[in-house]
Amino acid sequence: MAVRxxxxxxxxxxxxxxxxxxxxxxATDARWGLAMSMPTLLILLVIVxxxxxxxxxxxxxxxxxxxxxxxxxxxxxxxxxxxxVIRDPGFVSGVLVTLAYSVFGTAGSIVIGLAAALALRKRxxxxxxxRGVMLLPYVTPVVAAAYVWQVMLNPTLGLVNQVGxxxxxxxxxxxxLSEQTGHLPLTGxxxxxxxxxxxxxxxxxxxxxxxAFLFFSARMQALAPELEEAAMVDGxxxxxxxxxxxxxxxxxxxxxxxxxxxxxxxxxxxxxYLLTGGGAGxxxxxxxxxxxxxxxSNVGASSxxxxxxxVLLGVFAVLFSLFQRRTQAGP
Amino acid sequence: MSRLRSDAFxxxxxRYAGRLFLAVLxxxxxxxxxxxxxxxxxxxxxxxxxxxxxxxxVGRLALAPFRxxxxxxxAGGQGFVPFIENSLFLAALTVAGTIIIAVPGAYAxxxxxxxxxxxxxxxxxxxxxxxxxxxxxxxFVFFTRAHLLGSLxxxxxxxxxxTLPVAAYMLxxxxxxxxxxxxxxxxxxxxxxxxxxxxVTLPLSIPALVSVxxxxxxxxxxxxxFALLFxxxxxxxxxxxxxxxxxxxxxxxxxxxxxxxxxILTLPVILLFFAVERFLRGGLTLGAEKG
Numbered sequence: 157m158a159v160r161x162x163x164x165x166x167x168x169x170x171x172x173x174x175x176x177x178x179x180x181x182x183a184t185d186a187r188w189g190l191a192m193s194m195p196t197l198l199i200l201l202v203i204v205x206x207x208x209x210x211x212x213x214x215x216x217x218x219x220x221x222x223x224x225x226x227x228x229x230x231x232x233x234x235x236x237x238x239x240x241v242i243r244d245p246g247f248v249s250g251v252l253v254t255l256a257y258s259v260f261g262t263a264g265s266i267v268i269g270l271a272a273a274l275a276l277r278k279r280x281x282x283x284x285x286x287r288g289v290m291l292l293p294y295v296t297p298v299v300a301a302a303y304v305w306q307v308m309l310n311p312t313l314g315l316v317n318q319v320g321x322x323x324x325x326x327x328x329x330x331x332x333l334s335e336q337t338g339h340l341p342l343t344g345x346x347x348x349x350x351x352x353x354x355x356x357x358x359x360x361x362x363x364x365x366x367x368a369f370l371f372f373s374a375r376m377q378a379l380a381p382e383l384e385e386a387a388m389v390d391g392x393x394x395x396x397x398x399x400x401x402x403x404x405x406x407x408x409x410x411x412x413x414x415x416x417x418x419x420x421x422x423x424x425x426x427x428x429y430l431l432t433g434g435g436a437g438x439x440x441x442x443x444x445x446x447x448x449x450x451x452x453s454n455v456g457a458s459s460x461x462x463x464x465x466x467v468l469l470g471v472f473a474v475l476f477s478l479f480q481r482r483t484q485a486g487p
Numbered sequence: 488m489s490r491l492r493s494d495a496f497x498x499x500x501x502r503y504a505g506r507l508f509l510a511v512l513x514x515x516x517x518x519x520x521x522x523x524x525x526x527x528x529x530x531x532x533x534x535x536x537x538x539x540x541x542x543x544x545v546g547r548l549a550l551a552p553f554r555x556x557x558x559x560x561x562a563g564g565q566g567f568v569p570f571i572e573n574s575l576f577l578a579a580l581t582v583a584g585t586i587i588i589a590v591p592g593a594y595a596x597x598x599x600x601x602x603x604x605x606x607x608x609x610x611x612x613x614x615x616x617x618x619x620x621x622x623x624x625x626x627f628v629f630f631t632r633a634h635l636l637g638s639l640x641x642x643x644x645x646x647x648x649x650t651l652p653v654a655a656y657m658l659x660x661x662x663x664x665x666x667x668x669x670x671x672x673x674x675x676x677x678x679x680x681x682x683x684x685x686x687v688t689l690p691l692s693i694p695a696l697v698s699v700x701x702x703x704x705x706x707x708x709x710x711x712x713f714a715l716l717f718x719x720x721x722x723x724x725x726x727x728x729x730x731x732x733x734x735x736x737x738x739x740x741x742x743x744x745x746x747x748x749x750x751i752l753t754l755p756v757i758l759l760f761f762a763v764e765r766f767l768r769g770g771l772t773l774g775a776e777k778g
Contacts, residue, residue: 304749
């Protein structure tokens with residue numbers, strides 16, 4: 157015997173009663189949805205889509221802030237900007253510096269963030285205090301954070317050099333943010349290191365590890381404890397439990413963080429600019445874009461450099477997703 | 488058995504290593520802020536004479552750095568009070584703009600099927616990931632041409648565009664969690680669509696509105712690049728971030744004054760953050776990065 161369930165009208169979400177002026181509910185919903193999202197779409201179009209398209213056009217026009225009025229959509233177009241930017245002696249080193257900064261800054265913040273999330277898994281007294289303090293570097297305005305570092309690394313009265321010279325026996329103070337190449341005495345030999353670049357990378361690691369930490373601890377709260385307990389009963393060591401149980405579950409978070417942090421570090425401007433002004437071997441591509449724009453008023457070259465930055469970033473993103481797909485398809 | 492023995496070493500090793508690591512990380516996070524505050528409450532002579540002595544608040548404390556930062560240019564100070572007003576105005580404008588625009592957008596995404604829905608989500612992702620510096624050039628050129636350089640409202644519009652994706656995403660998540668049946672009840676009681684949103688959905692969404700507001704406020708308050716590009720030519724409209732950055736390029740400004748300015752810039756954000764921290768987690772993991 158089949159029991160017939162009473163047929164109930166399907167209620168769509170956000171329904172208004174009945175049909176309005178002969179339109180179906182679905183059509184009314186669509187109209188409302190479109191109308192309500194119009195301001196959002198409009199502002200994104202005006203402030204994001206059109207400007208980006210315009211950057212692409214500007215990159216192929218010889219435009220400076222002085223002749224900008226005469227520049228139109230019709231051109232003339234040329235590759236002169238791209239040529240000028242690529243031929244510039246600082247271009248290759250700028251790309252390499254940006255790459256080093258992004259790779260090490262990304263890796264640093266993710267590794268420290270992961271370690272912090274792992275170490276904070278166990279409950280202990282003061283856990284929430286530690287957690288709160290660890291978010292400080294992330295929420296602090298970049299200008300304030302950069303200047304505290306500047307003062308701390310100051311060669312004459314900064315905390316780091318005071319401790320180094322007075323207590324650690326450094327022979328002389330180190331101008332951390334203005335020294336392009338330093339010499340690190342290592343087991344008798346002197347090793348050259350890019351001092352300022354390392355400082356900028358450390359600053360980035362310090363400022364953004366909380367971002368990774370927040371991602372990791374959110375994911376770790378969702379880990380099922382049974383798997384780990386079972387592994388423990390089976391005698392799996394701490395390293396083995398991380399390697400075979402925790403890490404596989406964190407893998408997607410790691411990949412997401414690598415992608416986000418790499419993209420954001422690659423076009424980071426203010427952190428580096430505020431710390432070193434782009435000097436001492438820290439002239440990343442975004443600072444070159446800014447300098448072309450403001451110091452030389454060369455809008456065309458600036459756009460070309462920015463476009464190259466975006467293209468490079470796009471290439472890396474594609475390579476990354478290919479790599480990701482391959483490793484996921486593998487055993 | 489050998490596995491058990493290996494953990495007999497590993498377990499305590501990682502336990503102590505973890506504690507040591509946390510202690511070092513804790514210090515690395517707190518010492519710069521402690522140093523900032525300590526320098527800000529000392530006179531420059533004391534800092535120069537005893538660079539390490541100022542770490543303990545036992546010597547002569549001074550409010551002079553704060554007085555210098557806050558008092559007007561005519562009184563020999565750095566005139567930060569107008570900067571604070573500008574920052575507050577800009578942040579308030581950005582918060583209002585973002586909320587007014589994001590609420591209907593997010594509501595539409597949560598409740599209606601409409602053409603352009605996927606386009607909107609795609610646009611959000613693009614803005615979220617896009618190099619800010621790429622936007623800066625055309626906007627700078629446009630503002631220069633339209634004689635808008637140096638005024639605050641255009642900057643607020645740029646900030647709104649920057650914060651819109653995350654704000655709309657957070658609100659949409661929240662609207663998804665508001666039961667549709669509550670809204671239907673309002674409809675049956677005779678509320679129109681707008682009335683339902685205003686009288687039912689929004690009052691239920693106050694926690695989300697607060698956290699979005701704080702997120703947007705923090706982004707607008709902390710922002711530096713666009714403020715630098717669009718406002719640097721007009722000192723009357725500098726924000727605190729920009730004013731502080733310009734202050735540091737003046738070599739006659741002493742470290743305590745610089746740090747006092749940093750405290751003024753940092754304190755409101757940190758207080759606000761910890762006041763609403765438990766609401767804010769979702770937004771933070773999305774990225775207080777942008778901007």
